[in-house]
Amino acid sequence: MSTEAESSFTMADKGADKRSRNEHIKEASRQLRGTIADGLAAQATGALSEHDQQLVKFHGTYLQDDRDLRGERAKKKLEKAFSFMVRVRIPGGVVTPAQWLALDRIAGDFANGTLRLTTRQTFQFHGVIKSNMRRTMQAINDSLLDTLAACGDVNRNVLAASNPHVSPAHAEALDLARRLSAHLLPRTGAYHEIWLDGEKITDTSGDSSEGEEPLYGRHYLPRKFKAVVAVPPDNDVDIFAQDLGFIAIIKGGKLAGWNVTVGGGMGMTHGESDTFPRTADVLGFCLPEQAVDIAEKILTVQRDWGNRENRKRARLKYTIEDRGLSAFRAEVEKRLGYKLEPQRPYRFARTGDSLGWTKGAKARWHLGLFVENGRIVDRPGHTLRTALREIAKLHRGEMICTANQNVIIADVSAPGKRRIEDILRANGIEIATTSGLRRNSMACVALPTCGLALAESERYLPSLVTRLEEVLADVGLTDEDIVIRMTGCPNGCARPYLAEIGLVGRGPGTYNLYLGAAFDGSRLSKLYAQDVHEREILALLTPLLVRFAAERQEGERFGDFAIRAGTIAATHNGREFHENVRLATAE
Numbered sequence: 001m002s003t004e005a006e007s008s009f010t011m012a013d014k015g016a017d018k019r020s021r022n023e024h025i026k027e028a029s030r031q032l033r034g035t036i037a038d039g040l041a042a043q044a045t046g047a048l049s050e051h052d053q054q055l056v057k058f059h060g061t062y063l064q065d066d067r068d069l070r071g072e073r074a075k076k077k078l079e080k081a082f083s084f085m086v087r088v089r090i091p092g093g094v095v096t097p098a099q100w101l102a103l104d105r106i107a108g109d110f111a112n113g114t115l116r117l118t119t120r121q122t123f124q125f126h127g128v129i130k131s132n133m134r135r136t137m138q139a140i141n142d143s144l145l146d147t148l149a150a151c152g153d154v155n156r157n158v159l160a161a162s163n164p165h166v167s168p169a170h171a172e173a174l175d176l177a178r179r180l181s182a183h184l185l186p187r188t189g190a191y192h193e194i195w196l197d198g199e200k201i202t203d204t205s206g207d208s209s210e211g212e213e214p215l216y217g218r219h220y221l222p223r224k225f226k227a228v229v230a231v232p233p234d235n236d237v238d239i240f241a242q243d244l245g246f247i248a249i250i251k252g253g254k255l256a257g258w259n260v261t262v263g264g265g266m267g268m269t270h271g272e273s274d275t276f277p278r279t280a281d282v283l284g285f286c287l288p289e290q291a292v293d294i295a296e297k298i299l300t301v302q303r304d305w306g307n308r309e310n311r312k313r314a315r316l317k318y319t320i321e322d323r324g325l326s327a328f329r330a331e332v333e334k335r336l337g338y339k340l341e342p343q344r345p346y347r348f349a350r351t352g353d354s355l356g357w358t359k360g361a362k363a364r365w366h367l368g369l370f371v372e373n374g375r376i377v378d379r380p381g382h383t384l385r386t387a388l389r390e391i392a393k394l395h396r397g398e399m400i401c402t403a404n405q406n407v408i409i410a411d412v413s414a415p416g417k418r419r420i421e422d423i424l425r426a427n428g429i430e431i432a433t434t435s436g437l438r439r440n441s442m443a444c445v446a447l448p449t450c451g452l453a454l455a456e457s458e459r460y461l462p463s464l465v466t467r468l469e470e471v472l473a474d475v476g477l478t479d480e481d482i483v484i485r486m487t488g489c490p491n492g493c494a495r496p497y498l499a500e501i502g503l504v505g506r507g508p509g510t511y512n513l514y515l516g517a518a519f520d521g522s523r524l525s526k527l528y529a530q531d532v533h534e535r536e537i538l539a540l541l542t543p544l545l546v547r548f549a550a551e552r553q554e555g556e557r558f559g560d561f562a563i564r565a566g567t568i569a570a571t572h573n574g575r576e577f578h579e580n581v582r583l584a585t586a587e
């Protein structure tokens with residue numbers, strides 16, 4: 001599909017212009033329109049053009065194909081089994097029961113009958129075919145939600161400490177997440193035009209004007225940008241993994257302001273040591289009313305300073321590594337016209353969720369329900385999707401996706417609590433989890449839908465955890481909270497480099513094993529063993545868990561123990577991630 005937009009890219013590309021291919025695609029896209037509308041109408045293929053595949057990400061969707069079917073379809077000379085993954089934008093992960101019911105209906109009508117809670121506090125649909133895409137987007141819009149900026153080189157879904165009912169600061173965190181999301185949203189009319197009513201909202205002939213995107217301009221950001229709001233002692237949003245974060249500082253029961261964090265990120269490329277995960281730094285402290293403006297200025301410095309030649313080094317974490325935190329802070333302060341205050345003390349305790357029932361103010365109850373790898377699906381004897389649908393039909397409070405892929409049913413009365421328990425029991429759903437390891441486990445989607453997966457993740461982690469549970473039971477650690485996370489490739493969607501046990505796919509059935517991250521999310525792990533299969537993973541972890549049970553100090557966490565015991569060197573910052581690696585081999 002050749003268009004004016006694409007040919008202008010080819011011409012620009014021939015010059016001395018070193019900018020990455022995606023920069024040209026964005027520039028020529030007429031503010032994210034590209035030829036998406038034509039591509040959706042083309043019936044000969046289930047796919048979109050290569051350039052449009054990049055652009056639809058900004059609209060919250062990825063083109064994928066079912067990798068389980070690739071071989072069979074190739075033999076029959078059929079094109080790949082294309083479909084779309086659609087990701088909703090839900091700042092703070094909070095939806096009403098009516099919205100839950102709408103999303104559940106969409107999963108059945110247009111997707112593969114499952115809802116996937118993600119590590120960014122939102123829902124994904126898988127398996128939406130092209131001819132259903134507009135109807136899916138419209139149904140999402142009818143439920144007063146959208147998918148704009150859920151993927152792409154923009155500010156993504158903003159996370160907030162999981163339950164706004166826990167304290168006034170939690171409610172402020174959600175409010176800030178919503179304001180950040182709204183303020184940093186692209187302004188292009190393309191979304192409305194392509195997915196909703198088909199009408200052109202602005203004149204898009206020729207070059208589009210900068211005016212349409214006051215914050216992002218024609219090139220948007222060099223790469224994705226992720227923002228979160230945390231309320232200590234819970235670090236359930238994994239703040240140190242994010243480009244931008246706000247930590248609530250509470251004084252006398254009231255929000256005094258926020259510590260601002262910058263420059264965290266997970267992704268790296270195997271074999272390229274100048275790419276690495278990085279934990280964020282604290283930039284300083286700000287007052288509540290300054291937060292949105294500060295977020296805007298940080299985003300614009302990254303817009304102007306970020307690397308636009310090499311996408312593998314384009315995240316804010318590399319801008320800060322390359323320019324230094326002081327220079328970055330000085331530029332942000334210059335744009336603000338005032339200085340940030342020095343950071344204030346804070347303490348995080350854990351990254352996990354409060355699972356089970358907790359009693360809040362005014363005799364209201366909250367249920368944190370573990371959802372294995374975020375997949376909401378009906379299985380024989382375990383009909384979770386039905387259970388949550390039935391709960392949504394009677395529930396009056398909120399339903400919240402957590403950044404750990406779990407769900408919170410918030411603001412429940414005592415009679416409501418009993419009815420929810422009845423529904424869960426009738427559908428075979430236990431509130432208790434089988435172990436502390438499982439309740440702290442997360443896996444990214446990986447196969448069969450993710451085109452980047454090198455190994456299984458969501459479909460495999462549960463059975464590996466079962467094997468590890470046997471070891472834990474033998475040494476009396478069944479109830480011990482240990483964070484384990486797996487991804488199918490080094491991009492790190494389930495934040496494996498901040499897990500006490502991290503597994504990152506290398507190839508079919510093989511993983512790199514990382515150890516030594518902090519339980520509170522503040523310290524990265526380090527590579528412990530390379531290219532290991534399940535047998536080796538168990539052989540390597542068993543003696544460590546046996547030693548941990550025998551030698552741990554009072555309250556000591558597995559990640560900290562691995563460092564104290566000399567199993568792994570501590571990683572204090574991203575630059576050290578690839579240093580002092582001593583690879584272990586299984587006997």
Ligand code: HEM
Binds near residue numbers: 452
């Ligand atoms: C180069 C870097 C990355 C690329 C190209 C990438 C791409 C993708 C793709 C294609 C999917 C869809 C998989 C599917 O649903 O079938 C996905 C899922 C997801 N990614 Fe990434 N990703 C990257 C890094 C990250 C990082 C660092 C994070 C967060 C720290 C992240 C967060 C997510 C989340 C929340 C999902 C939804 C599924 C889940 O919860 O596992 N991604 N990513």
Ligand code: SF4
Binds near residue numbers: 450452491492494
């Ligand atoms: S970590 Fe890799 S395999 Fe897993 S969803 Fe992200 S991109 Fe896909």
